[in-house]
Amino acid sequence: MIRTVITGVTGRMGGTLLRLVRESKDLELAGATTRQVSRLESLGVSGGEDLGRVLDTARAQVVIDFTSAEASVAHARQCAERGVAMVIGSTGFTAESRAEVAASAKSIPVVLAPNTSVGVNVVIRMAAELARVLGEGYDVEVLEAHHRMKKDAPSGTALKLAEVLASALGRGQDDLTYARHGQIGARPKQEIGVQTLRGGDVVGEHTVYYFGEGERIELTHRATNRDQFGLGALRAARWVTGRSPGLYDMADVLGFQRTS
Incomplete structure (x- = not known):
């Protein structure tokens, strides 16, 4: 024991x-x-x-x-x-x-570990591998949602996703964008967006979007308890x-x- x-x-x-x-x-x-x-x-x-x-x-x-x-x-x-x-x-x-x-x-x-769920850690690994395989032809974004009481934003899991995605694509912290507002111009090619939602009793949801020309891939993990x-x-x-x-x-x- x-x-x-x-x-x-x-x-x-x-x-x-x-x-x-x-x-x-x-x-x-x-x-x-x-x-x-x-x-x-x-x-x-x-x-x-x-x-x-x-x-x-x-x-x-x-x-x-x-x-x-x-x-x-x-x-x-x-x-x-x-x-x-x-x-x-x-x-x-x-x-x-x-x-x-x-x-x-x-x-x-x-x-x-920012998230000890086995499932979400598999998703983190898959997210990096997808980014490497898809390469520079896809725009990558991370969206996370949590309950209204969560104090930190973005979530630790979203930050970990952004970290592994940036590493897989050969990008750095300067390429991460946490908010957009106003006349921001066209999306920089190297940018990785990390966006936050808060509300209700959401335990935790994380989606990585890979936006390509004519197609979109979404990799999602949802925690229900x-x-x-x-x-x-x-x-x-x-x-x-x-x-x-x-x-x-x-x-x-x-x-x-x-x-x-």
Whole structure:
């Protein structure tokens, strides 16, 4: 049994992870954190607000963290101090905060993924391959939609899609466009558009459009609940436990050969 700690256990993803860990046959809940400590007893969970203190008594092997970029940086540091592996599904990382996680990953293995769904990671890989095969004759756009409560935009998954598409097409960050308004002129040939929709209770939708002359290809992933994020996170937790220190992502977990 892999002794597992869940951070933010009273949140939407935390609750999903709690149920899935309890249903699994090879992961054991060793503790949890939340700001709503009074709710832990009703959930039948031991833990507290501070991850460091929980880890000091939990004998955990892995922490699964879907909190916030800021909190995840601090949690990674606490895990590194205690030699506990991590799976981070938080989004909204800046280059600086990602670098802080990478620094912690010099001491422990960390899977950092903007989306832990197995399906969406297959789509990310397919998106890059389609871009390479189609080449310069197609205009590429990314559209994402999420619930009204999501704080970061574009989503981490949309940014990951844009990153792999740009790499596949030999383009850079300067070629990414996140908004269009007014007299913007003709679309630059190298441009990759990344557009955002927010509303309702949409769990997550991502579509990559490949606009050609006389045809259009659409590659879409739609999440209808949060279970697939949780199941992917549990798969990552099993994979990362016992690994050598380093910063990994879901491509590593799924055994994808690096192509970009």
